[in-house]
Amino acid sequence: MDEKPRRVRAMFARIAPRYDLLNTLLSAGTHKWWRRTALRACRLRPGMTALDVGAGTGDMAIGMARQVGPQGRVIGVDFCEPMLARGQAKLRARGLEGSVLLTGGDAQSLPLRDTSVDAAVMAFVLRNVADVELALCEMARVVRPGGSVVVLELGRPRGALFRAVYETYFHRILPRVAALLSHKDAYTYLPDSVAAFHSPEEVAAMMARAGLEEVRFRLLMGGVATLHVGVAGGPTGRRPGIPR
Numbered sequence: 481m482d483e484k485p486r487r488v489r490a491m492f493a494r495i496a497p498r499y500d501l502l503n504t505l506l507s508a509g510t511h512k513w514w515r516r517t518a519l520r521a522c523r524l525r526p527g528m529t530a531l532d533v534g535a536g537t538g539d540m541a542i543g544m545a546r547q548v549g550p551q552g553r554v555i556g557v558d559f560c561e562p563m564l565a566r567g568q569a570k571l572r573a574r575g576l577e578g579s580v581l582l583t584g585g586d587a588q589s590l591p592l593r594d595t596s597v598d599a600a601v602m603a604f605v606l607r608n609v610a611d612v613e614l615a616l617c618e619m620a621r622v623v624r625p626g627g628s629v630v631v632l633e634l635g636r637p638r639g640a641l642f643r644a645v646y647e648t649y650f651h652r653i654l655p656r657v658a659a660l661l662s663h664k665d666a667y668t669y670l671p672d673s674v675a676a677f678h679s680p681e682e683v684a685a686m687m688a689r690a691g692l693e694e695v696r697f698r699l700l701m702g703g704v705a706t707l708h709v710g711v712a713g714g715p716t717g718r719r720p721g722i723p724r
């Protein structure tokens with residue numbers, strides 16, 4: 481495994497026990513609203529099959545399981561076992577082990593067949609992935625034509641004043657608060673990885689290159705998060721191990 485994936489996986493393994501608590505604390509609960517918005521964009525109905533890429537502690541997979549109901553099926557893929565173990569405990573507590581399968585796997589080489597799911601979501605994962613375009617191609621590959629590919633990611637506010645205030649919080653206050661409850665390095669990596677990540681326009685262009693159609697994005701809270709949505713048109717993009 482390359483250096484970045486190894487570092488990312490080890491970091492999430494360290495923060496897994498406090499991941500959910502810090503999400504709620506550091507986003508003042510807004511991540512729940514962003515997640516609901518992303519889940520709506522998946523256009524899932526009872527009985528469908530859904531995929532959560534980089535499922536972590538399973539919040540999106542749980543939301544999808546409620547949408548597809550007992551006749552449906554959700555698969556959550558992540559390469560960090562301690563994150564999945566937290567997710568598995570949450571599934572048990574909610575009686576959802578029968579409808580959600582959490583399994584190990586890499587976003588850049590999904591362990592699923594072409595066009596095998598009705599929708600795929602990826603929440604707060606893409607900026608952690610070494611080959612962003614390949615991960616998008618993989619989502620486009622496994623979703624059936626007409627199904628939604630939804631990417632939720634943190635971003636940088638566009639308004640100058642809000643951006644200045646927010647970045648003071650994000651770069652200076654958040655890592656200090658996080659250091660009291662979890663691992664400071666992970667919460668220094670968080671703002672740094674957001675700052676280094678592609679703009680929403682660039683991600684939209686990559687989604688289109690991955691073969692997705694009707695690609696659009698919406699800034700949430702002025703750009704603190706971004707929701708990207710595309711419609712799968714069948715597997716046309718790159719395959720794992722086949723460089724373009």
Ligand SMILES: C[S@@+](CC[C@H](N)C(=O)[O-])C[C@H]1O[C@@H](n2cnc3c(N)ncnc32)[C@H](O)[C@@H]1O
Binds near residue numbers: 586
């Ligand atoms: C910030 S967490 C997000 C977890 C979850 N999606 C959520 O909404 O809370 C990022 C997750 O992506 C996973 N991840 C990062 N890169 C990955 C990759 N290449 N393949 C699979 N999982 C990956 C990490 O292990 C971690 O669980």
